[in-house]
Amino acid sequence: MTEISGIPVLSMADFEGRCGAFTERIGQGWREFGFVAVRDHGIDPEVIESAYAAFRAFFALPEEAKRGLRLPGKGGARGYTGFGVEQARDHSVPDLxxxxxxxxxxxxxNPQPDILLPNLWPQQPAGFRAAALALYRALDELGGQLLEAIALDLGLERHWFADKIDRGNSILRAIHYPPIADAPEGAVRAARHEDINLITLLIGSKEQGLEILTREGQWVPVTTLPGSIVVNVGDMLQRLTNHVYPSTTHQVVNPPxxxxxxxxYSIPFFLHPNPDFVIETLPQCISADNPNRYPESITAHGYLVERLREIGLL
Structure with missing residues (x-):
């Protein structure tokens, strides 16, 4: 295990499918930081580069072409969301x-056609759909492997999450932060926030900007190592584990x-449980020192809708 900016970097090659050094390290990393990075994850670099190339070409299209691929009334669930629409909770101006x-x-x-919506696909650039889906599937598979390690660390059966994420409303989000000019006062590329989902797998940007807030209240810049993927705890997993795994605040600041x-550009993959999965505090995460913070359960979709309203997408 190595570290970058204090965040543990683990090799997926060390995960043996049982409790051991890997599960201990990822559990410790998430308890302390809410963030780890993984390397040797098996995702072909060409899959990543092809997706980046496709997304860069799409964002370079004229504005009218992109706006025609917006799905109205669905909280940006599929397709295009324009510049200056989403904003963080408790932040007064939209992200850039x-x-x-x-x-x-x-x-x-489709078991839930009103929730698991069909994708929108642009006619240009060529190869967009294939490149996007290849990366989606690769990150979805890796996310499942990471949840196996987490299940073991929590004292659950290795495949406990498997039938709870196989129809998850997981999202691959390609983000473009354009050059900044005449931004409103207080506007940043992504204001401080926590992610909504179970875990996020981030194909890191080659540019600086990502920062995490440490438990001591200090902002620490995070730069992804070549070939590594940053993985962080989302609010759903924080709730499920009664804050045993905390969801860490992070932001993308404007560069100097x-x-x-x-x-x-960056590409996070937000891994969600199935929409009807009930987020109910795991008994092993409740103790006299850590009483149940969430005595009332909620479905994953119900929780998602609440949060999408808070960030201005619904």
Whole structure:
């Protein structure tokens, strides 16, 4: 295990499918930081680069072409969300970003067609759909492996999460932070926030900007190592584990100097449980020292809707 900016970096090659050093380290990393990074994850670099190329080409399209791929009234669940729409909770101005959402492609009968919506696909650039879905599937598989390790760390059966995420409303989000000019006062690329979902797998940006808030209240910049993927706890997992795994506040700040005139791209994968999964505090995460913070349960979809309203997407 190595560290970057104090965040543990683990090798997926060390995960043996049982309790051991890997499960201990990822559990410790999430308890202390809410963030870890993983390498040797098996995702082909060409899959990542092809997706980046496709998304960069899409965001370079004229505004009218992109706006025609917006899905109204659905909280940005699929397709395009324009610049200056989403804003963080408790922040008065929107973030300086635009993004594209790819959801799960359902094979066979869709059990929840009103929630697991069909994807939108642009006609240009060529190869967009194939590149996006290849990365979606790779990150979905990796996320499942990471949840196996977490299940073991929590004292659950290794595959406890498997049938709870196989129809999850997980999202691949391609983000473009355009060059900054004449931004409203207080506006940043992504204001301080926590993620909504179970875990987030971040294909890191090559540009600076991501920062996490330590338990001591200090902002620490995070730069992804080549070939590594940053993985952080989301609010759903925080709630499920009664804050045993805390969801860490993070932000993307505006860059200094000439970098302010350059675009920034990143691709997080938000892994969600199935919409009807009931988020109910795990008994093993309740103790005299850590009483149950959430005596009332909620479905994953109900929780998602609450949060989408708070950030201005619904």
């Amino acid at each position: 970003k635009e993004f594209w959402h790819v959801g799960r492609e359902i094979e066979g009968e 100097g000439a970098a302010v005139r350059q675009s920034r």
